[in-house]
Amino acid sequence: MRRDIVAVVTGTVVDDEQGIRLAQLCRACGLSVETVRDMVGHGILVPTGGRPGRWRFPADSIRRARLVSRLRRDLEINLAGAALALDLLDRIEALQARVARVEQPTRQKNLFPHRNDHH
Amino acid sequence: MQYTDYYEVLGVDRTATQDEIKKAYRALARKYHPDVSTEPDATEKFKQAGEAFAVLKDPEKRAAYDQLGADWQAGQDFRPPPDWDQGWEFRGGFDSAGFGGVGGGSGGAESVDPSQFSDFFETLFGGGVRGGFGGPQGGFGGAERAYRARGEDAHAKIVIDLEDAYQGATRAITLRSAEYGNDGHVQTRERTLNVRIPKGVRQGQQIRLAGQGGPGIGGSSAGDLYLEVEFNPHHHYRVEGADVYLDLPVAPWEAALGAKITVPTPSGKVGLKIPAGSAQGRKLRLKGKGIPAKKPGDLYVVLQIALPPADGERAKRAYEAMKSELDFNPRAGLGV
Numbered sequence: 337m338r339r340d341i342v343a344v345v346t347g348t349v350v351d352d353e354q355g356i357r358l359a360q361l362c363r364a365c366g367l368s369v370e371t372v373r374d375m376v377g378h379g380i381l382v383p384t385g386g387r388p389g390r391w392r393f394p395a396d397s398i399r400r401a402r403l404v405s406r407l408r409r410d411l412e413i414n415l416a417g418a419a420l421a422l423d424l425l426d427r428i429e430a431l432q433a434r435v436a437r438v439e440q441p442t443r444q445k446n447l448f449p450h451r452n453d454h455h
Numbered sequence: 456m457q458y459t460d461y462y463e464v465l466g467v468d469r470t471a472t473q474d475e476i477k478k479a480y481r482a483l484a485r486k487y488h489p490d491v492s493t494e495p496d497a498t499e500k501f502k503q504a505g506e507a508f509a510v511l512k513d514p515e516k517r518a519a520y521d522q523l524g525a526d527w528q529a530g531q532d533f534r535p536p537p538d539w540d541q542g543w544e545f546r547g548g549f550d551s552a553g554f555g556g557v558g559g560g561s562g563g564a565e566s567v568d569p570s571q572f573s574d575f576f577e578t579l580f581g582g583g584v585r586g587g588f589g590g591p592q593g594g595f596g597g598a599e600r601a602y603r604a605r606g607e608d609a610h611a612k613i614v615i616d617l618e619d620a621y622q623g624a625t626r627a628i629t630l631r632s633a634e635y636g637n638d639g640h641v642q643t644r645e646r647t648l649n650v651r652i653p654k655g656v657r658q659g660q661q662i663r664l665a666g667q668g669g670p671g672i673g674g675s676s677a678g679d680l681y682l683e684v685e686f687n688p689h690h691h692y693r694v695e696g697a698d699v700y701l702d703l704p705v706a707p708w709e710a711a712l713g714a715k716i717t718v719p720t721p722s723g724k725v726g727l728k729i730p731a732g733s734a735q736g737r738k739l740r741l742k743g744k745g746i747p748a749k750k751p752g753d754l755y756v757v758l759q760i761a762l763p764p765a766d767g768e769r770a771k772r773a774y775e776a777m778k779s780e781l782d783f784n785p786r787a788g789l790g791v
Contacts, residue, residue: 338642338643338644338645339644339645340644340647341647341649342646342647342667344625344649344650345649345650345651345664346650346653347650347653347662347664347682348653348662348663348665349653349661349662349663350660350661350662350663350681363608364608364679366607366608395659395660395661398683399659402610406488407490407491410484410488410501411481411485411488412481421491425491433695436693437693437700
């Protein structure tokens with residue numbers, strides 16, 4: 337096995353405000369322009385800026401596009417199916433965050449938090 | 456090297472039809488897909504199923520594998536008989552045909568990545584690269600060498616602490632990639648990058664490291680490496696976007712009478728004024744004390760009223776005093 341160590345690299349955060357251009361998104365995800373267009377058509381990706389030449393994608397689009405690509409490739413589902421899976425995964429994540437929010441205080445809400453200290 | 460029972464992995468008989476094999480694989484792929492599954496060892500199980508399917512779905516690979524005999528046990532020490540693969544031709548031992556050609560972007564350890572298959576697979580079918588890479592028929596890769604192409608972009612996850620997002624930090628991340636050595640076999644390459652995490656990153660954001668992706672072909676520039684940011688769960692704080700939540704225990708009199716207290720934040724302690732008459736669950740906002748991005752998030756303090764224990768004479772007397780002094784019915788709303 338070969339081992340390399342690279343000193344320090346400084347990254348740039350892919351910008352939320354300016355958005356990602358179509359070409360950068362295609363390259364980052366290894367997708368063709370047609371596939372990205374299809375994903376926009378299915379509402380998987382939601383760019384701002386009217387026509388493809390002006391499209392700017394939110395930073396989250398890289399994760400979404402790659403997730404959908406993996407689901408399509410590995411589970412042999414079409415874009416509509418992958419879009420549905422993505423929506424459901426988002427919903428599960430939101431619900432889990434809510435469950436965590438509700439559960440955390442009750443766990444802490446030991447009504448007599450110091451009682452055990454007196455044993 | 457250990458023998459892998461591909462039939463056992465897919466849970467089918469050795470006599471299973473191609474249809475049964477496909478069905479078994481699909482069921483496992485759905486169950487263990489790393490993006491969907493909540494099973495603890497999903498990634499490993501998914502990889503095993505992908506490898507088993509890659510062999511058993513291909514009539515030639517399956518026949519060659521079957522030829523090893525049915526007497527092997529999973530986990531048994533295995534060495535392939537000499538010339539066992541004589542007369543077989545495995546076209547493109549590393550293609551992932553059948554997974555639908557969405558193409559590209561297969562960097563990282565997730566999903567079915569043939570370069571991540573076991574030594575067992577590599578020993579048996581790894582020779583298939585002969586035909587592909589630089590071989591007489593060209594195959595995939597062979598032709599690509601002729602022209603220049605920018606390296607592929609790669610992807611990985613980086614897990615950081617909430618405090619790292621407040622202060623910025625340098626984190627080492629080790630990436631494993633497979634590449635072809637001079638002898639045409641796949642080699643693992645390990646690379647450790649010390650990545651400077653910029654202050655203000657949020658969960659789910661991507662950090663782009665220019666030129667740290669796959670090597671370029673024909674002297675062309677390397678691809679980029681994208682790191683998806685994920686936070687370690689924190690004992691005290693919850694994070695939502697750029698906002699941070701803290702459940703803060705307060706005494707009943709602090710909530711009732713108001714108080715000035717000290718609150719921890721990921722960027723240090725701050726003073727906080729609790730308004731008199733605060734109810735359980737009241738949210739107080741500390742503006743700009745969330746993750747310090749360009750548009751900094753807020754820190755929300757959620758009050759949790761903690762009751763002092765009534766385990767001493769004086770404490771009991773204090774509760775008795777409240778009982779007699781206050782006309783308080785907590786169940787008034789229930790009509791009792």
